[in-house]
Amino acid sequence: MEANGAIARDIWHEQGGDAPNLLGRREQIYIHAAQLFCTKGFAATSMANIADAVGITKAGLYHFVPSKEELLFTLMTFSMDRLEADVIRPAATIADPIARIRRIVRGHLESVTQVVTPVGNPLTMILEEQTGLSDEKAAIIRARKSAYFQFVRSTLNEIKAQGHMQGLDTRVATFAIFGIILWLARWHRPDGPLTTAEIVDQLTRQALRTILPDQLL
Amino acid sequence: MEANGAIARDIWHEQGGDAPNLLGRREQIYIHAAQLFCTKGFAATSMANIADAVGITKAGLYHFVPSKEELLFTLMTFSMDRLEADVIRPAATIADPIARIRRIVRGHLESVTQVVTPVGNPLTMILEEQTGLSDEKAAIIRARKSAYFQFVRSTLNEIKAQGHMQGLDTRVATFAIFGIILWLARWHRPDGPLTTAEIVDQLTRQALRTILPDQLL
Numbered sequence: 001m002e003a004n005g006a007i008a009r010d011i012w013h014e015q016g017g018d019a020p021n022l023l024g025r026r027e028q029i030y031i032h033a034a035q036l037f038c039t040k041g042f043a044a045t046s047m048a049n050i051a052d053a054v055g056i057t058k059a060g061l062y063h064f065v066p067s068k069e070e071l072l073f074t075l076m077t078f079s080m081d082r083l084e085a086d087v088i089r090p091a092a093t094i095a096d097p098i099a100r101i102r103r104i105v106r107g108h109l110e111s112v113t114q115v116v117t118p119v120g121n122p123l124t125m126i127l128e129e130q131t132g133l134s135d136e137k138a139a140i141i142r143a144r145k146s147a148y149f150q151f152v153r154s155t156l157n158e159i160k161a162q163g164h165m166q167g168l169d170t171r172v173a174t175f176a177i178f179g180i181i182l183w184l185a186r187w188h189r190p191d192g193p194l195t196t197a198e199i200v201d202q203l204t205r206q207a208l209r210t211i212l213p214d215q216l217l
Numbered sequence: 218m219e220a221n222g223a224i225a226r227d228i229w230h231e232q233g234g235d236a237p238n239l240l241g242r243r244e245q246i247y248i249h250a251a252q253l254f255c256t257k258g259f260a261a262t263s264m265a266n267i268a269d270a271v272g273i274t275k276a277g278l279y280h281f282v283p284s285k286e287e288l289l290f291t292l293m294t295f296s297m298d299r300l301e302a303d304v305i306r307p308a309a310t311i312a313d314p315i316a317r318i319r320r321i322v323r324g325h326l327e328s329v330t331q332v333v334t335p336v337g338n339p340l341t342m343i344l345e346e347q348t349g350l351s352d353e354k355a356a357i358i359r360a361r362k363s364a365y366f367q368f369v370r371s372t373l374n375e376i377k378a379q380g381h382m383q384g385l386d387t388r389v390a391t392f393a394i395f396g397i398i399l400w401l402a403r404w405h406r407p408d409g410p411l412t413t414a415e416i417v418d419q420l421t422r423q424a425l426r427t428i429l430p431d432q433l434l
Contacts, residue, residue: 039347041258119347128403130256130336168423172416175404176397176423183396186345199389206385206393206427214430 029054029064030075031115034122042072042132072129073137079123080144086111088151097158098216104152105177106204112184113196124185149174156211165211173211180207246271246281247292248332251339259289259349289346290354296340297361303328305368314375315433321369322394323421329401330413341402366391373428382428390428397424 032053036045047068051061065071087107094100115121127145156170165173180203188199208217249270253262264285268278282288304324311317332338344362373387382390397420405416425434 041260041348043258044260044348131258131261167419169411169415169419172411172419173423175400176420179396179398179400180393180427181396183392183400187392194386194389198386202384202386202389203393206390209426210397210423 025054025056026064027078029061029071030078031117031123033071034075034079034126035117035119037072037129037132038122038125039119042068042129047071069132069134072126072132073141075123076127076129076133076141079127080141082123083108083111083148084144088148092151097155097162098164098212101152101155101159101211102204102208102217104155105181105207106200108181109184109200109203109207112181113188113200116188116190116196118189120188121185124182149178152177159211164213164216168211176210177207180210242271242273243281244295246278246288247295248334248340250288251292251296251343252334252336254289254346254349255339255342256336259285259346264288286349286351289343289349290358292340293344293346293350293358296344297358299340300325300328300365301361305365309368314372314379315381315429318369318372318376318428319421319425319434321372322398322424323417325398326401326417326420326424329398330405330417333405333407333413335406337405338402341399366395369394376428381430381433385428393427394424397427 029050033045033050036049036053040049045068047061048058050068050071051058054061065074087104091100091103091107094103112121112124115123127141133141153170153174156165156173159165160168160170184199184203192199194202205217246267250262250267253266253270257266262285264278265275267285267288268275271278282291304321308317308320308324311320329338329341332340344358350358370387370391373382373390376382377385377387401416401420409416411419422434
């Protein structure tokens with residue numbers, strides 16, 4: 001888990017084609033597989049496609065994962081592990097709910113920008129995949145996503161209990177914040193005009209403005 | 218085009234299974250096909266799957282569309298036609314950019330809520346589909362989406378030229394607003410605790426607050 005956190009801090013910009021040396025072979029497999037699943041679709045992607053994209057043999061790929069289904073579950077788990085290490089656990093130690101939501105929003109945006117490919121961040125997008133997992137494994141991922149949603153929503157509930165967010169439903173407000181953050185995974189590109197820090201700063205400010213007045217940002 | 222606008226105002230809540238009578242057969246095919254493409258993936262969905270979902274024979278389906286590829290393009294075109302009729306053309310007549318962005322945000326949110334299935338609004342989600350179209354047809358859809366993005370961004374540019382949105386990049390701000398609106402297509406459900414009007418009101422307010430102070434909403 002801590003190792004995942006360290007890997008996540010190495011930004012991977014796939015601008016040409018060669019696999020980066022910053023990441024271990026396992027993480028390269030996750031990113032290439034997620035990218036293929038997001039663009040071609042899970043059903044249309046073969047283990048041979050993934051092996052080709054990573055630049056290893058099919059036998060080499062099977063050395064790492066026994067099946068395409070297992071690979072999907074493993075990389076979704078990897079993505080949720082990163083979110084927990086980089087965002088949820090650090091934020092959970094913050095008592096003040098406004099300081100906590102600031103940490104969540106900025107941390108999650110930074111996490112999304114840590115992987116950037118020509119199609120965005122496939123490790124974030126893959127968490128919306130609706131097929132390919134057994135019911136049991138789909139339930140495990142769903143429960144982890146739901147726990148994160150409740151963590152954010154309960155933070156907004158605390159903020160509302162302090163007298164802020166008048167007239168705002170905290171469930172809808174949580175989805176609004178997630179919309180800003182998760183949409184970034186779809187449009188972020190390696191060659192954009194702004195730096196990653198500028199994008200994260202602006203979206204943090206915009207996301208917090210959906211729930212708080214300017215003087216509390 | 219005007220007919221599409223009229224159809225779009227009939228909300229379809231698929232709560233059980235039967236196809237609604239509000240929509241024509243062609244629109245039922247679009248919604249069922251988009252839902253299958255979004256959940257199973259385009260490649261994994263067959264024309265037989267779509268015919269089954271609509272409740273017609275495969276021969277009947279081929280009476281409406283010659284191929285799965287043509288169906289994908291036709292329903293993406295249908296979805297963009299609705300957006301143009303319901304949002305872009307009415308908003309384009311509004312001279313004041315703040316009034317115009319209000320109309321765009323509210324109109325697009327209302328448009329997203331007009332189709333609601335157990336997986337959200339597949340007619341909105343399908344516009345992110347990355348495969349299945351020929352290069353030529355993909356370019357047509359991409360150009361229409363891009364024209365809409367530029368319409369919204371140029372509205373924000375006008376607002377910024379009036380002295381608002383200090384320190385905000387209008388490209389990133391456009392993506393933030395789209396994130397709130399388009400994420401709704403993923404989480405909106407027929408049986409949610411709030412009414413559609415309550416959701417649209419709150420998200421309109423939250424999306425506008427990302428760029429404007431409260432007194433200008």
